Amino acid sequence: MEQKIVIVDGNSLINRAYFAMSELKNSNGIYTGGVFGLTSMVFSLIENFKPTHFCVAFDMKGPTFRHLSYDQYKGTRKGMPEELVMQMPIVKDILDALNISRVELQGYEADDLIGTIAKFCVENDIEANVITGDKDALQLVAFGANVHITKKGITQLKLYKDADILEEWGVHANQVIDFKGLSGDSSDNIPGIPGVGPKTASKLLSTFGTVENLIERYEEIENKRIRGLVEEHAAQAMMSKRLATIFTEVPVELELDTFKVKEPNIERAIQLFKKYELTNLMSKLKVKVETHAVADQSALLTLNGFIDLALSEKAFTFKIFYDCENVIDRNFVMATFRVGKDVCVLTDLDDLLALKPIFENSAIMKNGFDLKREYLFLMDHQIDLQGVRFDGFIAAYLLDPARRSYDLAEIVFENASTKVISDEDLLGKGAKKLRLSDLKVEQIQPYAISHLNGIVNLKEVFVPKLEEMNFTDLFENVEVPLVKILADIEHTGFRVDMDKINELDLQLIDKISEIESTVYHLAGESFNINSPKQLGVILFEKLELPMGKKTKTGYSTSHDVLEKLANLHPIINEIIEYRTYTKLKSTYIDGLRLVIDERDHRVHTSLNQTIAVTGRLSSTEPNLQNIPIKLPYGRKIRRFFIADDGSTLLDADYSQIELRVLAHLSEDPKLIEAFNTDMDIHTLTASQVFHISESEVTSLQRSRAKEVNFGIVYGMGEFGLSESLGISRKDAKIYIDNYFASYPRVKGFMDEVIEACKEKGYVETILNRKRAITDINNSNFMLRSAAERIARNTPIQGSAADIIKLAMIKVYEALKKQKLKSKLILQVHDELILNVPTDEIEAVEKLLKVCMEEAYKLIVPLKVEMNTGDSWYEAH
DNA sequence: TCAACAACTC
């Protein structure tokens, strides 16, 4: 077998890892960000490079030979922060447990050790891969080492070839040291030649080649100033070059066998990961054992070959690649399929469409990643995808719902053994980002196949993991079936009334310009009212209004601050009005217009399944989950959203679903009783909190009790309650105390949730959805309190989300079974909206009520309220 | 390009 070594610059990577995740601590307050980052890097390097040899080099304390020749070497560098110094022995322990050899030597830097080992390996025909964040190491490219420089913290690597160095610095690999010798390096305090920067250095070197040659022939330098500089600082340039040169003859014993990759000492590693609470790393240990290598030998199937295999094997994995011109136009580029180890690549849309019977055959199991995209594409072509069993996107979300993104390449990189070519690798990023259709098929194919194989590998790892975490039922029976429903909702869209939009737009334009001039008049000058910074200056400096809160960057001009100033100056109310109207115009008129499909006059919102940590959905482009309702004027926006001709909108929302879930989870007798007898829960709470009979409750008391009920669900404290009700903290405390006295099990439940969370590190919903809460044992009061509020709220919010997801599935199935034409067109957390042909209203009302109320059996009843109307305004 | 702020929802 070919031999391959990975040599890691331990100091460089741990530094980067630490700064990328400096806040990571375990519950004893020991910082572990650097340890975590470096160790996960080691795991991924082993998985991705599959090296036969591996070692990590470290710097040692104390002066090196460079300091002895130049006492200011690295003189400007600050020492490692204390929090990082503490992590060094931990990292070394972990590396030892993983049986990974580390090297360090008094008097030499990690760089020199790396250079020495790399050179030795290259000379002995072993592929040498150097991993570091320090571009000085690029000089090693000159003798044939592969140098990979970390990007974005340490999450990505870039392999530098000679050409890359040339592009970045304008010099060849073997001139890197000359380049440093001339231009210097402020981070190492290498002086170079003062006045010579990177540009000049590369220009000089392209003519003269080396520093030595340059100095010898300095008289040939055309630019007079630079000639002088070179002459004057020749000695310093020579010294700088020496300092920048990695010493590749370090007297270490090079016994290759010591670097061989060995099986880790799993028990010891697990022990350490537990001790430092690096639980994510634990799974990597298992992954290493469980992952099956995927054969890279695979046949390329023809369309018919694939059809035969799909029919006989009854399962395949696939991905369709397409460009989105805008929200609705999808341009086919390529589709890839895998059955067993064989792969099929289609580039002709007609071939893909020929697979309609295969896609629609529910006996053939389909696996993929982010299958909502596949559903949408196939729906465009009247193909009704059936038989989906596994969606890696959804699996990744259930296993770690707090992730920022679920990019396939990242997920596979972290969990499985293959390398997936990322979008950025293929398409670039920023302004220069390409579309798939800009590339040739041959360029896309390796990318597409790497995605396909990544999904297959991911499935191998995730299926047992889902089982282990008790997610199988939630995954198979809720989240995966929901994918299709969300695609259907998105595909159907919500019709909008353009005339209504234009009408309100004209009104708003008038109102805004009128208020604008009033504000300028009252302020005595014109300024940008949208700028909190400029507004702050006007209000608190020019008009000398009393300043309320401050933000990090200046005066706060938030609504509640302004409200308190309303009586002091007429400009305040104008500004409040200005804000409400401009909000409506920019977000709900101008913003909405941008996402209306010109062809069908509908908005096709994207309902995202993997965004919210609690299990809720989120809605984007446009966000239909935050259409105004509270204020009468804003509520008019709901007139934009209308039923199809011959149909009406049916809007059904759960009444008090979160408080019912709370009653269920806490088993509080009084709460249960209240819902069993269908009492008004806010009135009941008011009577409890104010110690009066329900008939005596005033509307003010009821609305305060409503705030209390909400506050409890969110884990609000007395301060928050006093602020939101405008009462004293003392009174707020009394309310809260009275609340818990009336519903004693609620308090008990909250305490138990936190207790269990401290123990297990996560909280759960009724369908076993889990959310890890890391700060629950944090010694920092603020972080711990926030974690406790999250722990209290997540089971409630998350269980309510579970229930409405179940309801959506029931409704969807029931509509299909009864062959009704009514369609789900939106979900807003506790509300479902359907477009219902007029003749189906009665049937669908019945169906909807049953499906929603019976979605999940709580110990209290679920109650649904329904309304119909031509627009969302009337229906809700 | 990105963080901060503000405003809208359940």
Added chain:
DNA sequence: GATTAGAGTTGTTGAA
């Protein structure tokens, strides 16, 4: 003694 309500998206400003 602190700090203070859970979950989201979008638009604007202004600094890098």
